[in-house]
Amino acid sequence: MNDYKHPLADAEFVLNELVKFDELCAAAGLEDVNTELASVILTEAGKLGTGVLAPLNRTGDEVHPVIVDNGVQETKGFSDAYQAYVEGGWATLTAAEEFGGQNLPNVLGTAVNEVWQTSNLSFALCPLLSQGAIESISHHGSDELKKHFLPKLVSGEWTGTMNLTEAGAGTDLAAVSTKAVPNGDHYLITGQKIFITWGDHQMTDNVIHLVLARLPGAPAGVKGISLFIVPKFLLDENGNPADRNDVYAVSLEHKMGIHGSPTCVMSFGDNGGAVGYLVGEEHNGLAYMFTMMNHARQGVGLQGLGVSEAAYQLAVQFAKDRIQGTKKDGSRYPIIRFADVRRMLMQMKSGTEAMRALCLVAAAEADRENTARQELLTPIVKGWVTEFAQELTSLGIQIHGGMGFIEETGAAQYYRDARILPIYEGTTAVQALDLVGRKTLMNGGESLQSLLDEMAADISAFEALGGDFTLAAQQCRTSLDNGIAARQWLLDTKADRNASASACVNFMMLFGFLCGGWLMAKSAVQAQAKLAAGEGDPKFLQAKLISARFYCEHMMPRTQSLLASVIAGGESIMALDEELF
Structure with a gap:
């Protein structure tokens, strides 16, 4: 492992x-x-x-x-x-x-x-x-x-947290009720936040909380939220932790997974008010917090990759060690030789490689200050990678068979840990609505068209490989066409909010599998070129070619069914009376 x-x-x-x-x-x-x-x-x-x-x-x-x-x-x-x-x-x-x-x-x-x-x-x-x-x-x-x-x-001497969610608000941050009252050169914060990851611990001598709260007379809704720094310990004149601030973890959540990470209910101001310092301008806190949140969203997508990679490593080792098949001569062999186990392992291997390519390519856009492309890819990284991680970590259990359902193998932990990823830092639907609304419809689909144009050029290069890659390249081209059709459908139906809202998750997943296939195809072209030039590790490059071929042949056809669901619209989704559910 x-x-x-x-x-x-x-x-x-x-x-x-x-x-x-x-x-x-x-x-x-x-x-x-x-x-x-x-x-x-x-x-x-x-x-x-x-x-x-x-x-x-x-x-x-x-x-x-x-x-x-x-x-x-x-x-x-x-x-x-x-x-x-x-x-x-x-x-x-x-x-x-x-x-x-x-x-x-x-x-x-x-x-x-x-x-x-x-x-x-x-x-x-x-x-x-x-x-x-x-x-x-x-x-x-x-x-x-x-x-x-x-x-x-x-x-790293101190750690930081993000305090957004409240019991009565959830994802709806417009409902945030934590208060901040001016008090000299600082503010006094009162209220309670839930689901605060690593909200308290003893690993460092201070914890710095970023907290959303409302000032007296603030506008209603998200326009009235401000951002504050609230340290666990107040600082003395030398900048060192001194007196305890009025902020405490009052309980810990009992969770399905990520048990080693304390998820805290944080209470501010039970004894008069927690000292906080305003970040930036009043009433602009949500925009400031989104700087942190967007960083976290790509980070959570990376978590989906990480837990999938861990599940794959455990599964492949088990498949090599687990002896089950018996030949006619009585000799036995490991389950990694079974075709269906191979299918699952290849899905995990190629899936993690596609995830990795997308996570790193998206991260590089921040270095290039290519804001439009970075913002376009962020909801796909967060939404698609974490949803795909549910499938891959589940396959890790399946490869273990009955032992996968037994905690001592460790396979179940990855599945349990992964389940939070499509929920926190904005659910899958939040990411999909962001991709459809802010990142596509608001600019007339220009950013998405730019990405599709780049994909088209790289897929043409992949098609030129021919030979064993003919079917894979065909699937890439079809998937690209599906992406083009989905974009056009979205633009054509933008007046129907129910249609786009109903289709958004399938739209996002389509582009997730398409982005993964695009980068795997691009990887295959590069791997083939390196092999031809006698560069690099030939075993690694051959494996990369096979992973790319498998992904394009077996994963990219999903874009066809996703497109079908997208263009079906939302009529049947919204047709049933609430009382009939």
Whole structure:
């Protein structure tokens, strides 16, 4: 379990051949950053993942965090692992140099984060939220706030959280009722937030909460929400944690999965008011929080990849070890030789490779400051990857047979952990509505058309391979046509809100499978070129060609049924009276 040889090699392939990492770094003026350095960094990340984080994954599933007198006590071993993470400089990887960061590209940080998500999803949630907090404060905080909070968030000495959801609000942030009252140079915050990931722990000497709240007289709805920094401990004149702030974790949720990650109910101001500091301008908090949320959404998509990769590694090892078939001569052989087990393993292998390609390509758009493309791909990364992860982690259980249903094999944990991913940081429907509405209809489908045009050029190159790839290329072309048809249908029916809302998830899934196939086809072209030139590891490149062929032949036909559902519209979906459900 947790053999990073293949996923790290695949990540390097994507960085080199799809992202063009050296060119990206040169364009950004990062003269000392290149693929050679990236390879070293990824190798070292693999060591920490294998040696430190992965052994705690099962521990966190079985031994949950608890509330004690001084707050939340994390699972034993997590604190030492976090200190190893901080001492290795991993928290500083992509942050700005002025605050102690290494200023490495976002796409390299994403490739490294995959290692943490694969090895221990519960642990990796903590630095993921901190990275989002850093993004939000960096973009919107005052110089004073940046000076006080960013250096130690960047170093990992402190961790960050995101406090949005309330019991009476859920996804509807317009219903947020937490209050903030001006009090001299700060504000006093009162209210309660739920589902706060890593809302409290003992791994660091401070936790920095980003909190949405309403000022007195604020406009109703989302236009009246402001964003505040609320530290667990207030800072003294030297910037060090001092007095305890009036914010506490009052309970922990009992969850289906990610047991090692404390999901807290946070109470603000039970004893007079939690001290908070306004980020940016009043009433603009939701926009500021979205900086953090958009970072988190791509991060959650990466979690879908990570947990799928972990499930695949466990499944393939079991399939190689499990002896079940018997030949006529009485000799026995492992189940990996069964055709249907091969089908499932190939689905997991090619699926994770397609996910990885999409996650890294999307992350690189942030480095290129290609905002339109980044915003277009973000809901697909978050929505499609996490939904596909449900299927792949379930296949991991199926490959184990009856033993997959038994907790001691570990297969069930990945399935349970994965189930939250299409829900938090915006449900699948939220991502799909965002893709359809803000990212497609609002610009007349221009961003999507640009992506389709790029796909067309790359699929033409794939078609030129011919031979064994003829059917795969045909499926790519058909899927591209399906994407074109889905876009046109959406534009043609934009006046019918029920139609687009009913079709949005299938629309998003169609483009997820299409994006995955496009990048697998592009990978095949690059792999074939490297083989012809005698470059690279021939075994890896041959495997890449087979994975690409399988994905295009077996996964991309799904776009046809998804298109059929899209164009069926929403009439039958909305026709039934509520009382008949």
